[in-house]
Amino acid sequence: MADIVATLQRELGDCVCTRPEVLAAHRRDSWVLSELFDLEGRPAPLPGAVVEARSTEHVSRTLALCRKAGAPVVPFGGGSGVCGAIVVPEGAVVLSTRRLDGLRDLDAESLTATFGAGTNGMEAERAVEKQGLTMGHWPQSIELSTVGGWVATRAAGQFSTAYGNIEDLLLDLEVVLPDGSVLRTRRTPRASAGPDLRQLFLGSEGTLGVITEVTLSLRRQPQARRGQAFSFENLESGIEPIRRLMHAGWRPPVVRLYDAAETSRLFPEICPEGRALLILLHEGPTGAVDAQAAGVAAICGECGGEEVEDSVVDTWLETRNHVPSFRALLERGLILDTIEVASTWNRVAELYRNATESLRAVPGILIASAHSSHSYQSGTNLYITFVARPEKPEDRAEIYRECWRRTMEVALAVGAGISHHHGIGRVRRDVLSGEVGETGVALLRAVKRALDPDGLLNPGALLPE
Amino acid sequence: MADIVATLQRELGDCVCTRPEVLAAHRRDSWVLSELFDLEGRPAPLPGAVVEARSTEHVSRTLALCRKAGAPVVPFGGGSGVCGAIVVPEGAVVLSTRRLDGLRDLDAESLTATFGAGTNGMEAERAVEKQGLTMGHWPQSIELSTVGGWVATRAAGQFSTAYGNIEDLLLDLEVVLPDGSVLRTRRTPRASAGPDLRQLFLGSEGTLGVITEVTLSLRRQPQARRGQAFSFENLESGIEPIRRLMHAGWRPPVVRLYDAAETSRLFPEICPEGRALLILLHEGPTGAVDAQAAGVAAICGECGGEEVEDSVVDTWLETRNHVPSFRALLERGLILDTIEVASTWNRVAELYRNATESLRAVPGILIASAHSSHSYQSGTNLYITFVARPEKPEDRAEIYRECWRRTMEVALAVGAGISHHHGIGRVRRDVLSGEVGETGVALLRAVKRALDPDGLLNPGALLPE
Numbered sequence: 001m002a003d004i005v006a007t008l009q010r011e012l013g014d015c016v017c018t019r020p021e022v023l024a025a026h027r028r029d030s031w032v033l034s035e036l037f038d039l040e041g042r043p044a045p046l047p048g049a050v051v052e053a054r055s056t057e058h059v060s061r062t063l064a065l066c067r068k069a070g071a072p073v074v075p076f077g078g079g080s081g082v083c084g085a086i087v088v089p090e091g092a093v094v095l096s097t098r099r100l101d102g103l104r105d106l107d108a109e110s111l112t113a114t115f116g117a118g119t120n121g122m123e124a125e126r127a128v129e130k131q132g133l134t135m136g137h138w139p140q141s142i143e144l145s146t147v148g149g150w151v152a153t154r155a156a157g158q159f160s161t162a163y164g165n166i167e168d169l170l171l172d173l174e175v176v177l178p179d180g181s182v183l184r185t186r187r188t189p190r191a192s193a194g195p196d197l198r199q200l201f202l203g204s205e206g207t208l209g210v211i212t213e214v215t216l217s218l219r220r221q222p223q224a225r226r227g228q229a230f231s232f233e234n235l236e237s238g239i240e241p242i243r244r245l246m247h248a249g250w251r252p253p254v255v256r257l258y259d260a261a262e263t264s265r266l267f268p269e270i271c272p273e274g275r276a277l278l279i280l281l282h283e284g285p286t287g288a289v290d291a292q293a294a295g296v297a298a299i300c301g302e303c304g305g306e307e308v309e310d311s312v313v314d315t316w317l318e319t320r321n322h323v324p325s326f327r328a329l330l331e332r333g334l335i336l337d338t339i340e341v342a343s344t345w346n347r348v349a350e351l352y353r354n355a356t357e358s359l360r361a362v363p364g365i366l367i368a369s370a371h372s373s374h375s376y377q378s379g380t381n382l383y384i385t386f387v388a389r390p391e392k393p394e395d396r397a398e399i400y401r402e403c404w405r406r407t408m409e410v411a412l413a414v415g416a417g418i419s420h421h422h423g424i425g426r427v428r429r430d431v432l433s434g435e436v437g438e439t440g441v442a443l444l445r446a447v448k449r450a451l452d453p454d455g456l457l458n459p460g461a462l463l464p465e
Numbered sequence: 466m467a468d469i470v471a472t473l474q475r476e477l478g479d480c481v482c483t484r485p486e487v488l489a490a491h492r493r494d495s496w497v498l499s500e501l502f503d504l505e506g507r508p509a510p511l512p513g514a515v516v517e518a519r520s521t522e523h524v525s526r527t528l529a530l531c532r533k534a535g536a537p538v539v540p541f542g543g544g545s546g547v548c549g550a551i552v553v554p555e556g557a558v559v560l561s562t563r564r565l566d567g568l569r570d571l572d573a574e575s576l577t578a579t580f581g582a583g584t585n586g587m588e589a590e591r592a593v594e595k596q597g598l599t600m601g602h603w604p605q606s607i608e609l610s611t612v613g614g615w616v617a618t619r620a621a622g623q624f625s626t627a628y629g630n631i632e633d634l635l636l637d638l639e640v641v642l643p644d645g646s647v648l649r650t651r652r653t654p655r656a657s658a659g660p661d662l663r664q665l666f667l668g669s670e671g672t673l674g675v676i677t678e679v680t681l682s683l684r685r686q687p688q689a690r691r692g693q694a695f696s697f698e699n700l701e702s703g704i705e706p707i708r709r710l711m712h713a714g715w716r717p718p719v720v721r722l723y724d725a726a727e728t729s730r731l732f733p734e735i736c737p738e739g740r741a742l743l744i745l746l747h748e749g750p751t752g753a754v755d756a757q758a759a760g761v762a763a764i765c766g767e768c769g770g771e772e773v774e775d776s777v778v779d780t781w782l783e784t785r786n787h788v789p790s791f792r793a794l795l796e797r798g799l800i801l802d803t804i805e806v807a808s809t810w811n812r813v814a815e816l817y818r819n820a821t822e823s824l825r826a827v828p829g830i831l832i833a834s835a836h837s838s839h840s841y842q843s844g845t846n847l848y849i850t851f852v853a854r855p856e857k858p859e860d861r862a863e864i865y866r867e868c869w870r871r872t873m874e875v876a877l878a879v880g881a882g883i884s885h886h887h888g889i890g891r892v893r894r895d896v897l898s899g900e901v902g903e904t905g906v907a908l909l910r911a912v913k914r915a916l917d918p919d920g921l922l923n924p925g926a927l928l929p930e
Contacts, residue, residue: 190885247684
């Protein structure tokens with residue numbers, strides 16, 4: 001590994017960093033199990049070097065040199081992933097996109113913006129906001145994650161029910177393939193020109209190429225915006241009005257239903273105790289917002305919803321990205337995570353009941369709750385939270401795995417999707433065959449071998465070992 | 466080739482057909498150049514056999530046997546493609562999905578329908594219509610094409626501006642890979658579970674696998690429906706209100722703008738002579754339809770639109786799938802085709818002007834016109850029609866190629882996408898590198914080799930020779 005570091009330093013000069021604190025900061029992403037291992041004094045190994053590429057050409061040369069040397073390379077964006085897609089092999093080369101940043105082009109007529117892949121999410125939003133525009137993409141990680149990382153992980157945003165997820169906003173991209181060649185997709189609103197090549201990299205988690213530039217489709221800041229909230233007997237009875245409003249053709253950007261446990265934890269004293277809270281945000285031309293709010297209110301009323309003071313929507317908007325640090329919770333002896341799954345409407349209630357019930361049987365469990373936050377014509381997601389405090393803190397990794405094992409088992413048993421938007425990484429790789437079948441895994445491996453025959457790009461992520 | 470036919474007959478019995486009229490009907494799709502060659506007495510060669518598979522297992526066995534024998538296989542749906550994706554190599558095996566038909570499952574709670582891939586489009590729509598549902602997918606070919614063919618060609622429907630194209634409606638699919646293994650994707654509303662494997666087959670044009678089953682996301686029949694029409698000075702000035710209404714957040718399912726030539730040809734005496742006609746159809750809950758119609762009328766007014774009697778929308782709805790047969794026109798000495806391209810808003814006017822101007826310089830040209838029929842946040846398509854009558858009928862193939870060459874050259878020069886929804890087939894394969902770059906073509910070839918190392922699935926389609 002020392003050889004490749006020396007080669008990179010010779011070829012790429014001061015893009016190559018080997019300072020211990022920089023190496024340490026690029027060992028892993030924000031997976032809670034990696035955080036736990038740090039705390040337990042068994043941290044992920046150090047990379048050999050971090051290449052902070054300043055151009056597509058730098059990325060291309062790095063990949064070509066690593067291929068020649070047989071050295072593993074781990075692409076690195078914001079490091080905010082939570083599934084362990086990044087746990088760097090000892091001495092590997094980390095290829096950071098951090099300096100491939102900034103707004104490179106804005107087409108105010110077509111409403112498109114082109115960013116360096118390493119652009120921080122919030123900086124990207126601020127750059128287009130100045131022109132009265134918005135990406136309409138609000139992942140909770142927006143202050144930490146990068147535009148390229150959104151593509152590599154198939155990210156979802158909080159406003160997705162109207163505006164779609166990253167695959168719906170992505171117009172074109174530039175990707176450097178493992179052999180150093182550069183793929184540039186066409187900037188066209190829609191194409192029937194063979195398989196959509198962008199899709200190979202959406203969700204590839206750094207295993208098939210390094211995304212260097214991303215063009216997104218923007219929207220104007222809405223003319224009107226209006227919040228609404230209702231309470232329901234429980235999560236199951238709150239799912240029905242969401243299904244109905246989606247099928248009626250309404251599309252509020254935000255549709256979030258919290259089960260009773262999350263409602264009382266997150267919005268105490270707002271909702272009658274023990275009920276599930278549904279919050280909605282409508283956006284668009286004034287006439288459309290008014291018609292939609294009236295239509296949604298009628299549906300919620302028919303389904304037993306009671307109106308709740310709509311200031312709760314403002315509260316949510318202000319606090320939506322405040323999350324406690326994993327570290328602080330781990331230091332209190334807890335183990336926890338969130339697991340997002342998705343289901344067609346006919347199985348959502350069963351998925352919710354079976355998953356929370358199964359989690360409640362885990363020793364030391366304190367919380368097993370869920371909310372729905374991204375709805376579609378055919379179904380919705382469930383964002384499940386578990387928190388446990390095992391008697392012995394050293395059992396936490398085991399308890400963590402047990403919670404995941406149970407939730408994945410329930411998801412597969414009811415026919416749900418194993419991941420809505422966090423990705424596969426290492427935490428789900430052994431159940432990927434449940435999602436896409438053995439044939440799907442074999443197909444992914446065949447594509448991987450075709451692009452990266454030596455398996456050098458982000459080894460250990462996505463595909464089962 | 467005789468060997469593989471005998472083997473298939475032994476293994477698959479009466480699924481294998483060698484009747485001359487069946488072989489003749491499966492030589493090619495509806496590409497106008499194939500039609501011309503028929504007329505000129507130089508028809509495409511005959512396949513060796515047509516396998517009418519009745520199960521996924523039949524498809525799997527056919528592909529495995531053909532791989533073993535090294536025999537080329539051409540998947541065949543409705544045969545309504547217009548780009549020459551199907552021109553069967555002499556003696557090849559045609560694998561028809563025609564008997565893999567019918568509605569197999571309908572989930573009235575999640576609004577999903579599962580069809581055998583060979584189900585005729587209109588039969589599929591009728592099957593869900595009985596339940597008060599609709600696919601919302603109306604390709605002009607709906608009476609001829611199959612559900613699996615829509616996926617294989619990345620089809621678009623006339624209502625796409627609100628409801629999306631086939632990739633937006635597709636929930637899950639079953640595909641038999643070239644080695645006979647069966648891929649079944651997960652029925653989940655959205656996933657972040659690695660690259661979306663469905664996308665390898667959307668637009669694959671029979672080169673990567675045989676689609677055997679398709680599940681689509683449905684919608685309820687709308688509560689209200691309302692037509693609207695406006696005229697504008699010309700196509701360019703009618704593009705602006707479409708851009709504005711899309712950016713305001715309105716989404717009428719149908720937004721069609723015809724240039725002056727098409728307006729007077731298709732809707733004589735409805736629109737003031739020499740003007741471009743915009744027709745819109747709104748669908749949804751009554752309140753939403755009213756708000757949208759008012760919003761759109763205001764935008765059209767601001768952009769110089771003059772209201773046109775909305776009965777023209779009913780006329781269009783009734784006649785929208787009436788197209789003259791290529792054969793009849795060819796018999797009159799004409800040569801013609803439609804070429805759909807797509808562009809971001811900033812280049813639509815230039816694309817229109819340059820393409821129609823360039824076509825008008827072709828000897829014998831009678832018509833070079835266009836309409837826009839599928840709009841997006843970032844741009845729209847142009848559906849270009851050309852008709853020519855060369856002095857010598859035997860020059861028609863050459864004139865045809867010249868019209869295509871010019872239009873593709875203009876599209877690439879202005880940065881537009883070379884195909885909106887008809888696909889690549891043979892007519893565009895040599896310009897595919899203009900769309901996805903040499904790297905994109907190399908990537909497609911690598912994927913093709915990984916799945917179909919001997920190049921047996923639909924050779925000659927999609928990829929440059």
